[in-house]
Every structure is written in structure tokens, then in C-alpha cells.
Amino acid sequence: xxxxxxxxxxxxxxxxxxxxxxxxxxxxxxxxxxxxxxxxxxxxxxxxxxxxxxxxxxxxxxxxxxxxxxxxxxxxxxxxxxxxxxxxxxxxxxxxxxxxxxxxxxxxxxxxxxxxxxxxxxxxxxxxxxxxxxxxxxxxxxxxxxxxxxxxxxxxxxxxxxxxxxxxxxxxxxxxxxxxxxxxxxxxxxxxxxxxxxxxxxxxxxxxxxxxxxxxxxxxxxxxxxxxxxxxxxxxxxxxxxxxxxxxxxxxxxxxxxxxxxxxxxxxxxxxxxxxxxxxxxxxxxxxxxxxxxxxxxxxxxxxxxx
Amino acid sequence: xxxxxxxxxxxxxxxxxxxxxxxxxxxxxxxxxxxxxxxxxxxxxxxxxxxxxxxxxxxxxxxxxxxxxxxxxxxxxxxxxxxxxxxxxxxxxxxxxxxxxxxxxxxxxxxxxxxxxxxxxxxxxxxxxxxxxxxxxxxxxxxxxxxxxxxxxxxxxxxxxxxxxxxxxxxxxxxxxxxxxxxxxxxxxxxxxxxxxxxxxxxxxxxxxxxxxxxxxxxxxxxxxxxxxxxxxxxxxxxxxxxxxxxxxxxxxxxxxxxxxxxxxxxxxxxxxxxxx
Numbered sequence: 001x002x003x004x005x006x007x008x009x010x011x012x013x014x015x016x017x018x019x020x021x022x023x024x025x026x027x028x029x030x031x032x033x034x035x036x037x038x039x040x041x042x043x044x045x046x047x048x049x050x051x052x053x054x055x056x057x058x059x060x061x062x063x064x065x066x067x068x069x070x071x072x073x074x075x076x077x078x079x080x081x082x083x084x085x086x087x088x089x090x091x092x093x094x095x096x097x098x099x100x101x102x103x104x105x106x107x108x109x110x111x112x113x114x115x116x117x118x119x120x121x122x123x124x125x126x127x128x129x130x131x132x133x134x135x136x137x138x139x140x141x142x143x144x145x146x147x148x149x150x151x152x153x154x155x156x157x158x159x160x161x162x163x164x165x166x167x168x169x170x171x172x173x174x175x176x177x178x179x180x181x182x183x184x185x186x187x188x189x190x191x192x193x194x195x196x197x198x199x200x201x202x203x204x205x206x207x208x209x210x211x212x213x214x215x216x217x218x219x220x221x222x223x224x225x226x227x228x229x230x231x232x233x234x235x236x237x238x239x240x241x242x243x244x245x246x247x248x249x250x251x252x253x254x255x256x257x258x259x260x261x262x263x264x265x266x267x268x269x270x271x272x273x274x275x276x277x278x279x280x281x282x283x284x285x286x287x288x289x290x291x292x293x294x295x296x297x298x299x300x301x302x303x304x305x306x307x
Numbered sequence: 308x309x310x311x312x313x314x315x316x317x318x319x320x321x322x323x324x325x326x327x328x329x330x331x332x333x334x335x336x337x338x339x340x341x342x343x344x345x346x347x348x349x350x351x352x353x354x355x356x357x358x359x360x361x362x363x364x365x366x367x368x369x370x371x372x373x374x375x376x377x378x379x380x381x382x383x384x385x386x387x388x389x390x391x392x393x394x395x396x397x398x399x400x401x402x403x404x405x406x407x408x409x410x411x412x413x414x415x416x417x418x419x420x421x422x423x424x425x426x427x428x429x430x431x432x433x434x435x436x437x438x439x440x441x442x443x444x445x446x447x448x449x450x451x452x453x454x455x456x457x458x459x460x461x462x463x464x465x466x467x468x469x470x471x472x473x474x475x476x477x478x479x480x481x482x483x484x485x486x487x488x489x490x491x492x493x494x495x496x497x498x499x500x501x502x503x504x505x506x507x508x509x510x511x512x513x514x515x516x517x518x519x520x521x522x523x524x525x526x527x528x529x530x531x532x533x534x535x536x537x538x539x540x541x542x543x544x545x546x547x548x549x550x551x552x553x554x555x556x557x558x559x560x561x562x563x564x565x566x567x568x569x570x571x572x573x574x575x576x577x578x579x580x581x582x583x584x
Contacts, residue, residue, distance in 0.1 A: 066570025
């Protein structure tokens with residue numbers, strides 16, 4: 001069955017967005033990412049204008065992350081305190097990032113910088129997570145339960161020396177308030193520059209820098225993605241008129257279900273397994289982007305907007 | 308040829324003389340005289356009717372078919388063109404950066420270019436119409452290329468290259484097509500009828516489109532008939548599209564509320580039906 005999308009001005013087979021929503025929602029519930037880095041390019045491939053694809057995806061993520069946050073909250077996996085600090089930083093970073101794009105555009109090489117930043121960030125984050133979690137999986141098998149609490153990196157030492165230390169009960173970690181605010185801001189800047197929600201950056205920050213347990217990371221990440229996407233959806237609808245309600249509904253039918261299923265699956269997987277799979281997906285997207293950048297495109301002209 | 312037909316018509320008019328009132332004949336003669344003096348299309352034999360002049364884009368719209376039919380002079384070839392009004396379109400231009408990476412490198416502005424352009428004909432256009440006439444009536448891609456303006460391009464070679472890329476882009480979204488030899492003719496009541504069918508793409512935006520049928524003889528357009536097609540949104544589609552534009556803040560808030568509601572709703576359903584965890 002085909003439905004006409006009133007803002008995207010195109011017609012689509014309803015099974016496609018529902019299926020896409022299901023797949024991306026599953027990832028969302030499993031890993032705590034919004035999945036914009038997968039969904040937006042796929043929608044563009046289906047003939048949705050890029051501005052509409054990005055805006056509508058954020059509307060859809062509101063639903064998927066509500067569903068996911070709710071499911072994770074029920075099983076006690078959301079650190080609201082940490083989430084609020086990350087949000088505060090992310091909000092400020094987002095505003096700075098938008099200004100950054102303006103500067104880049106004025107300099108005339110915005111597209112180049114954005115694409116390269118995107119590929120590099122995906123590549124670095126993906127490879128680091130992939131090898132780190134593979135190693136820790138091997139270690140655990142070989143050395144059974146051998147924890148090394150004595151060995152602290154310079155990073156951890158530095159973070160501990162900062163003022164305003166506070167304890168985050170849910171995550172069981174103690175950090176300066178500045179840490180989530182600053183790193184949230186950093187992710188916010190990058191996310192705004194790349195035009196994505198930044199879940200795939202926020203998750204590693206929480207795992208490796210804030211040292212939060214993986215399952216709490218997923219729930220907390222979804223919580224802050226929810227608020228980010230509410231803001232983005234409103235701004236996109238208000239300033240660009242680019243949210244397609246019908247497309248969003250089709251996507252969220254799938255994604256809300258997917259997020260629930262993902263949460264259930266996530267509980268059955270170990271933290272390292274989750275990290276390896278997420279890293280694998282991030283690396284696949286990186287490879288796809290490198291191909292897009294280096295292979296001759298079939299069309300040399302296209303609509304503007306988006307990245 | 309033209310004058311022969313006109314004479315025939317005149318004779319017919321004269322035959323009717325005895326049956327009809329003098330004033331009517333007078334009007335007919337004046338009209339005929341007017342036609343001869345102005346040199347306007349000969350016999351007004353050509354007609355064009357589209358199967359629908361109003362295409363509604365509703366919730367289940369997935370494109371349509373537009374058939375064009377009418378009566379034509381048996382001695383003439385036909386060219387049928389459907390086009391949107393000339394407009395401006397800006398497209399991002401992809402190019403290689405550093406000899407390796409493909410990305411958007413600039414914008415090309417296309418002026419005087421229709422958003423949709425279909426041409427079909429009874430025989431190959433090149434065989435039945437002169438270049439001058441093609442350019443005059445903007446028939447065929449070659450004529451269209453001369454008609455449109457591109458900025459910024461250095462020379463004709465570059466213009467031609469990017470115009471071809473433009474055609475590829477448009478044909479890819481089904482908004483441009485050029486075909487020939489797919490108009491069928493049939494005889495009925497001593498008249499020649501023609502018929503052709505266009506697939507109307509769902510990608511075509513709401514707006515006014517014009518079907519023009521050209522009768523061609525001796526490399527020249529001798530007659531023209533037009534029919535308008537209005538494509539408009541209707542029902543839910545129209546309301547949503549209107550709201551997204553004119554009531555953006557309410558539309559945004561409703562979209563967010565719907566998403567929040569759906570997320571919570573599904574969460575609750577899973578808890579009730581759960582037991583899985």
C-alpha cells in the first residue's frame with residue numbers, strides 16, 4: 001500500500017518506513033543511539049529530500065527514545081542526574097555548533113569539513129570501541145575475574161582533581177559536575193556540525209570517560225536523546241517546515257516497537273557484546289561513507305540542504 | 308494546402324446558404340475572412356482533450372495516467388508536449404575535491420526551466436520539424452537547452468555538460484521524458500483520432516501544467532491546441548501541508564506530542580502484555 005507524504009511531496013510504500021523504523025528502533029533500544037546516522041541516509045536513498053529526512057527522523061526519534069527510555073526506566077537503567085548534566089552541556093554545545101557551521105559556511109568549505117569530521121569521528125570511535133571491547137572479552141575469558149582497580153590513567157586522575165565532585169548513585173560513579181557538562185557540550189558541538197543526534201558519540205563518552213556501566217549508559221543516553229530531539233523537531237518544524245508528519249508516524253510505528261524489543265534483547269547480551277556490535281555498525285557506516293566520497297556518483301546534481 | 312482547405316470550408320459554407328439565415332452566413336464569412344487575413348491556424352481541426360484536467364493528490368496518491376486524445380488532420384504529424392511553467396531551480400553541484408573526494412562544490416542556477424517536461428511525437432521530431440521551429444516552440448531537449456540559462460558556466464561546452472547532468476537528474480526523478488512514435492491513430496466517422504498516454508509521476512509537485520498538441524506539416528507547426536492540467540493537494544494531504552507551512556509552531560508541537568504519546572503508549576502496552584521481563 002502506498003501513502004502520499006504531504007511535506008516530502010512524494011509517495012512511499014508503507015512497509016518500507018515501518019520496516020526501517022523497526023530496525024533502527026531495535027538498535028536504539030539495544031545501544032542507546034538515536035540511529036540518525038543510519039536512518040537519514042536511508043531515507044534520502046528512498047527519494048525523501050535531505051532536509052525533510054533529517055527533520056522527520058528527529059521527530060521519529062522522539063517516539064523511539066520515549067519508548068526506549070520508558071522501558072529502561074522500568075528496569076532502573078536511567079541515571080537522571082547524569083542525564084540532566086549531559087543535557088545542559090549538550091544544549092550549550094549545540095548552540096555553539098550552529099554558530100560554528102555559519103563560520104564554516106562563510107569560509108566556503110563547510111561541506112568538506114563536515115564530511116571529513118563525520119568520517120573521522122565515526123572511524124576513530126568505531127575502531128576504538130571495537131578493539132577495546134574485543135580485548136576485554138578475551139581478557140575475561142583468559143583471566144576469569146581479575147579486576148585492576150589500582151591502575152588509573154592520567155585522564156581519570158585529571159578528572160578526579162576537578163572541583164565540584166558529586167556522586168551519581170545510579171551509575172555508581174563520582175565525578176565533577178563539570179565533566180558531564182563539558183563532554184556533553186563537546187558532543188553537542190560535533191552533533192550540530194555533523195547534523196546528527198550524537199548518540200554514537202555520547203555512548204562512548206559515557207562508557208570510557210564517565211566509566212558508567214553499559215546498561216545505565218543505554219538508558220541515560222536515550223533519555224538525553226529524547227530531549228535533544230524534541231528541541232530539534234520543534235526548531236525544524238518552525239523554521240524549515242521540513243517535518244513530515246505522515247512519514248514520522250510510519251517510522252515510529254516500527255521504531256517504538258523496535259525499541260522495546262531492543263531493550264529486552266539488550267538485557268540478554270553482555271556489555272562487551274553490546275559494545276562490539278555497536279562498534280561494528282559504526283564501522284560499517286564509516287566504510288559506506290568512504291565509498292560515497294570516493295566513488296563517482298551517478299548524478300552530479302542534487303537538491304540542496306542537509307549534509 | 309492551407310488555402311485549399313479554406314476554400315473547401317468556404318464552399319461548404321456557401322452550400323448552407325439557402326438553409327440558414329443571412330445574418331449567420333454573414334458572421335461565418337466575417338470569421339472566415341478574419342482567419343484568412345490573420346493567417347491564423349487553418350481549419351481549427353485539431354483538438355486536445357486530456358482524460359482529466361484536475362489531478363487530486365490525496366492520501367493514497369501514487370501518480371496517475373494522463374491520456375491525451377483528439378481529432379487531427381490526417382495529413383499532419385503530431386508532437387505532444389506537457390510542461391510546467393518556466394521557473395528557477397538551484398541545484399547543488401558535485402565535484403572532486405583534491406582529486407579524490409566527491410562532494411558538493413557549488414550551486415548551479417537554472418533559469419527559465421520547467422519543473423516538468425514531457426515530449427512525444429508521431430515520428431522522430433528531427434525528421435518532421437525544422438530546428439528553427441523547434442527552438443521557437445521549445446520542442447525537444449536540444450531546443451530546451453538553448454532556452455534555459457545556466458549560471459555560473461564558462462562557455463557553451465560547460466553549459467551543455469551541466470545541462471545534460473540536469474536532464475539525467477530530471478529523468479531520474481521521472482519529471483522529464485522525451486519519446487517518439489507512440490501516438491496511435493484511428494479513423495472514426497470520417498475523422499482521424501489520435502491517442503497517447505503519459506505516466507504521470509507522483510514526484511510532480513502541485514501546480515498548473517499545460518498540454519500542447521502541435522500539428523506539423525512540411526517542417527512547420529501549422530496548428531496548436533492546448534489543455535490545462537491542474538495538480539492540487541486534497542483532503543488530509545492538503546490540510547497537513549497547509550498546517551506545516553502556515554501554522555508551523557502548532558504543527559511542530561502536535562508532531563512532538565504524537566511521538567511522545569506513541570512512545571508511552573507502546574511502552575504501556577508492552578508492560579501490560581509483558582511478562583517477557
